[in-house]
Amino acid sequence: MPTATDQFFAALAHRGEEPLLRRNSGIxxxxxxxxxxxxxxxxGVDHGRLTVSKRHQKADCAVLADTDVFENIITGTDNAFAAMLRGALEADGDLELLQLFQRVFHGPVQSTHPAVTDHA
Incomplete structure (x- = not known):
């Protein structure tokens, strides 16, 4: 059975392009x-075009994380930089690329509490 991590990278490979990363490139x-x-x-990020591979290649940024930590990040339960500051995730190289890449992770889980919209 595929893990949440496997599913994340498979979905990323099918996404093809991420408009929020149009100005960025790197691996x-x-x-x-x-x-x-x-x-x-x-x-790979090539001006918003995303590719995913398991083939070894030179990387601009390297990220090392435990499966549980990474799955919390990709589901929006945690933030990559917060995890890095706690020592739960290690990153080396172009950290700006990682910071920009966070845009493809899910945002934080939204509250189910109904918002009050009547200002009267």
Whole structure:
């Protein structure tokens, strides 16, 4: 059964283009796993066009995270930079690229509490 991480990278590969990253280019290597089992994905950003590969290539930014930490990030429960500051995620290289890439992660979980819209 595919993990949330597998599903994230598969969906990213099918996305093809991310308008929020049109001004950015680079390759991010994600090393995700735990207990000696690490999977690697290489995500290319070419002026908004996204590619995903498992084929080794030179990366501008490298990210290393435990599976649980990464899945919290991709589901919007956690933030990559907050996780990095806590030491739960390691990143090296072009951190600006990672910061910009956060735009493709889900946003924080929205409250189910109804908003009050009547200002009268």
């Amino acid at each position: 991010i290597r994600f090393e995700i796993g735990s207990k000696g089992k690490v999977q690697r994905w290489f995500v």
